[in-house]
Amino acid sequence: MRKSGAWLARYALEQLPVSHTFGIPGVHTTELYDELSQSSKIRPILVTHEACAAFAADAMSRTGGGRIGCLVIVPAAGVTHAMSGIGECFLDGIPLLVITGGVRTDVEFGCQLHQLDQMRLVDAVVKRAWIVKEQRDVVPIIFEAYRTAVSGVPGPVLVEIPVNVQLFQAPVEELPVFAPSTPAPVSAYRELDEAAALLRDARSPGIFVGWGAVDVGDAIGRIAEILGAPVSTTLQGLSAFPGNHPLHTGMGFSRAAVPAAANAFRDCDCLLAVGVSFAEIPTGSFSAGVPPNLIHIDISPQAIGRNFPVKVGICGDSRVVVPDLLARIEAAGIDRSEQRRRMEARIAADKEAYRAEWMAYRTDRVNPALFFEELRRQLADDAIATVDDGNHTYLAAELFEVRQPRTFSSPTDFNCMGYAVPAAIGAKLANSSRQVFSIVGDGAFLMTGLEVVTAATLQLGIAFFVFDDGELSQIAQGQEIPYNRKTCTVLGNIRLSGIAEATGARYLAIDNDSGVSAGIREALAIAQDQPVIVDVRIDYSKRTRFTQGVVETVLKRFPLRDRARFIARALLRKVTE
């Protein structure tokens, strides 16, 4: 039979868990787009910018119940735009399938449009990249790319299909059928026994979970309950453990963590860490007190022992390893009910005190704690949050209770602003019957906020809560102590109502605490079937524990002379300016 590369690409993609593709067509991909337009399984989605395509696809992978996010973009120019989101997926361990066109390989001409060595370009941000040479390779390469993306540490892959391969037909001997593979069972029985014994003998065990544990929250909960152990999460893994479980403490457990977490882990003598890489954010810039008895379970062999030495390291898929560990702990005859009761009471008291501290803080703008508490009250438990990067992220992490797996997505290790708005679109397309909302800083909103037009065009019901403080606050706050001036962190004056009008979204503002309850109710009502931009005039004058803790930790680690220089300079500026 004779088939075109574009037909074959569609044939391959239709067999994978791909429900949508994201991108902007160009002359190198129109044939592929034309094929996708005829698909009953895949819907190609036009975005305004390829970075948004990648962020939307990322959220499709994170929240889509086994789906993989997929891009179809032009070579070079589309790829450089998309690299913000591809990089996020690479560092956050999120599978992503990037299909790009490629310049013609059947002509002699150089200086073709978009001609660039893409393999070199993406080398640092993909697990692997391929250039398809012939039509017969299209299907096997796309299948191999998908398997690569989802196996081991998940991540992005890229397949370049030259435009001539897409356009023209060539002989193809067979049409392979995709066969999914299952996670390989572990053979770490000795390590699991050691881990169970360490946890049994510990005086004050603690549990730290990340995105890699997002699908084993129930088993982690049972382990925590048997051990009477507090559970802390990473930022990316906030949804890996329910915020309303009595043993849940908060993000991280360093001095940059909320009091419930910092206190619960203070005497921790054995830490069970699952699906975490001990990265900079959740460890409070590596200041967390990790005990020598560290049991580290992760899919990445590179992560185990990288930042903190391990006593027991187990490399494997948490969906296989954690149930095995739970079985051993259940069999160990542990009774810590009294310890568990005490721990739960302490966590509840610490959480209540932290809440009261925030609630007592009143200004004429919106109190973040009040906002998040009211939002939680009005949302369904399975509502999906996409959150950007900034002060609003850490406020959400400290003050919003995340209750179900995969209901909180935020850019973490690559930490790329501009994520939340397009990610909400990906999450909504994957979860049309669930509430989807964004918490996004005004600075981040300026990067990708025009993508709201896509939500309006597709009539996606999403509430975009823009935390409007007029600054790049997370950085401005970091500048305050050491520099006492805000260089390039004060934003231009933006009227969000204009963006709503321009994109076809509804608009409303929440100016102060008294408008919070009604404002959220109205926003969620509108967002049943259309996008709404909510201008939240937020109060940022109270710092998060995270910002306070990290600024202090980082400064402390400076060489003595430089620390003295920084402090002296800040003091001088305080007095003289």
Ligand SMILES: Cc1ncc(C[n+]2csc(CCOP(=O)(O)OP(=O)(O)O)c2C)c(N)n1
């Ligand atoms: C692409 C990108 N550029 C710059 C940064 C550095 N950065 C981190 S947080 C932040 C401030 C974000 O401001 P805004 O979106 O208004 O959120 P806020 O901190 O005010 O809540 C900046 C500039 C980043 N993380 N990503």
Ligand SMILES: [Mg+2]
């Ligand atoms: Mg801001």
